[in-house]
Amino acid sequence: MIRSQAAGKLFVAGEYAVVEPGNPSVLVAVDRFVSVELTPSVDQGRIHSDQYGRQPLVWRRDAGRIVLERQDRPADYVPVAIDTVERFAAERGTSLSFYELAITSELDDVNGRKFGLGSSAAVTVATVRAVAEYYGLDLTPLEVFKLSLLATIDVNPRASGGDIAASVFGGWIAYSAPDREALAARLRTESVAAIVGSDWPDLSVRRVSAPRSxxxxxxxxxxxxxxxxxxxxxxxxxxxxxxxxxxxxxxxxxxxxxxxxxxxxxxxxxxxxxxxxxxxxxxxxxxxxxxxxxxxxxxxxxxxxxxxxxxxxxxxxxxxxxxxxxxxxxxxxxxxxxxxxxxxxxxxxxxxxxxxxxxx
Ligand SMILES: Nc1ncnc2c1ncn2[C@@H]1O[C@H](COP(=O)(O)OP(=O)(O)OP(=O)(O)O)[C@@H](O)[C@H]1O
Ligand SMILES: C[C@@](O)(CCOP(=O)(O)O)CC(=O)O
Missing domain, CATH: 3.30.70.890 (GHMP kinase, C-terminal domain)
Structure with a gap:
């Protein structure tokens, strides 16, 4: 079994402005986590999470892409994160197989209400980490960030990705976003590996000192x-x-x-x-x-x-x-x-x- 985790986040400053490429924000990662457990399965994949009710989401592949058994569902972070990592893995020559993910979250209260601590980012990052480890991809933190943001763009094209950066890098960070419209356009014509391997103008993540006083x-x-x-x-x-x-x-x-x-x-x-x-x-x-x-x-x-x-x-x-x-x-x-x-x-x-x- 593979286990992964990703932290929640808080915006400290720069909300809304950070949605425009190159505008700075400050965020901090917090010690509440989304956890993912991955176990290999045989002829289909399943995703278990309280978010989906009692029944897991069941997925298969069609022409190498993840498709949900229930196709009436809107695009969702976990299946899209699986799909993005699998595209990257397949482009590197990895052969794909099936697995189950079991997701638990500390970013909602006991009644399932979100705190606003970035559960969508944390679930995306934890999924990317688990699936990448399963395929032995040995990603750098920057690659985890990039794959997570590419997945997120499919679900929420305006999202800045600040929450993803805080989740991946931890601590206090200064963040400015790349141009997600440009990345979405590239996703239609280029390989995921080529996009991840390229420089992303305007993207900046740097450490900020945690205030001692x-x-x-x-x-x-x-x-x-x-x-x-x-x-x-x-x-x-x-x-x-x-x-x-x-x-x-x-x-x-x-x-x-x-x-x-x-x-x-x-x-x-x-x-x-x-x-x-x-x-x-x-x-x-x-x-x-x-x-x-x-x-x-x-x-x-x-x-x-x-x-x-x-x-x-x-x-x-x-x-x-x-x-x-x-x-x-x-x-x-x-x-x-x-x-x-x-x-x-x-x-x-x-x-x-x-x-x-x-x-x-
Ligand atoms: N435990 C989970 N399992 C599966 N998907 C989850 C889980 N937690 C969050 N998600 C996904 O993230 C979405 C919530 O994203 P949303 O941006 O509304 O909340 P948030 O990221 O916690 O809050 P905020 O953006 O205010 O920080 C859910 O609708 C679901 O698609
Ligand atoms: C408004 C915005 O700048 C911050 C949203 O923060 P939160 O997900 O509500 O914590 C949007 C974004 O950065 O994607």
């Missing part, structure tokens, strides 16, 4: 939110060509660069200022584009962080899910947690998942 605290609103709905509302041509959007991208870039510099210098006041600016920018974006990024619960989460000498912001697309607070490392956590409890914000007792392999 600040601690990261995570609150969950209890409301799962749909990232793709918000991102697609912002994808309209008119909006993307507006002066407001251009200004947002510039201001976000400056804010994230300031945050990275402050984190690298362990400048706590500077980092807190950047978090407040990032919150303000998301709030302006939300108003301008009529989204509801900072819900009343997320606003309460941020107010509580400010009240105890820290700074808070929604993490990710907003509209629910999680928010983060950064507090001076010496601050007592109890007053923040009391305020959160009064506001029905649940503290997620997460730690940063440490760096795993160097981004090249």
């Amino acid at each position: 600040l601690r990261l605290v995570v609150g969950w609103t209890g409301e799962p939110a749909s990232t793709s709905r918000y991102v697609s509302e912002l994808s309209g041509r008119q909006w993307r060509q507006s002066a407001h959007y251009e200004r947002f991208l510039d201001a976000s870039g400056a804010c994230v660069s300031g945050l990275i510099a402050a984190l690298d210098a362990d400048d706590a006041p500077g980092a807190l200022r950047s978090i407040r600016t990032a919150r303000g920018l998301l709030s302006e974006l939300s108003t301008a584009a009529s989204l509801n990024i900072e819900t009343p619960e997320l606003a309460a989460l941020c107010r509580a962080a400010e009240a105890v000498g820290g700074a808070g912001k929604p993490s990710g697309a907003g509209g629910g899910d999680c928010g983060i607070a950064l507090l001076p490392a010496e601050a007592d956590l109890a007053p923040l947690l009391r305020r959160w409890e009064q506001e029905d914000i649940r503290h997620l007792a997460l730690q940063v998942h440490p760096p795993e392999g160097e981004p090249e």
Whole structure:
């Protein structure tokens, strides 16, 4: 049996702007995982996960590509991740066979509601790792990232891949995305191996220092939110060509660069200022584009962080899910947690998942 794992993530800053190639963001990996167990099988493949109900997804191959027995299902991360790794393996001359995947996740609560900790990225990365190990592919972390992003593009073409980078590389990272439209076009004409082997302009993953003088605290609103709905509302041509959007991208870039510099210098006041600016920018974006990024619960989460000498912001697309607070490392956590409890914000007792392999 092969076992693999992949970590969850939190956005620290740069959400939405990171969807445009080359715009920076900061993310952190967290120690909650999706796990995959792979066992060989005979004449068909199966995927077991609570996400699919009681029955596993059954798959076979048609002309070397993965097809689900139930073809009425929309494209889904796990089958697409299997298909992407298998294309890569077959292009390298590997002969393909069948196996079962059993998936378990710590990124949903007991009722199956997602926390917003990047379960789609973690399940994709864990699947890529398991299937690659099964075929003896010996991938570098960068190759795992690239295969995971190529798979994701098939399901969600606007996704930045920041969540995948955090899951693959661990720790605190600065991330900017490659052009996924260009990658999708290449996938129609080139081999997966050629795309993975090439340089991806605008892709950048680099380590950022974990702040020693600040601690990261995570609150969950209890409301799962749909990232793709918000991102697609912002994808309209008119909006993307507006002066407001251009200004947002510039201001976000400056804010994230300031945050990275402050984190690298362990400048706590500077980092807190950047978090407040990032919150303000998301709030302006939300108003301008009529989204509801900072819900009343997320606003309460941020107010509580400010009240105890820290700074808070929604993490990710907003509209629910999680928010983060950064507090001076010496601050007592109890007053923040009391305020959160009064506001029905649940503290997620997460730690940063440490760096795993160097981004090249
Ligand atoms: N345990 C799992 N087994 C199989 N597929 C999963 C699992 N967890 C997540 N997924 C896939 O990921 C999708 C959830 O992705 P979505 O982007 O909505 O959530 P998320 O990545 O956890 O949250 P966020 O994007 O806010 O961080 C599910 O619909 C499913 O396709
Ligand atoms: C809005 C966006 O920038 C962040 C989404 O974050 P999350 O998946 O909601 O945690 C989208 C993306 O990066 O793909």
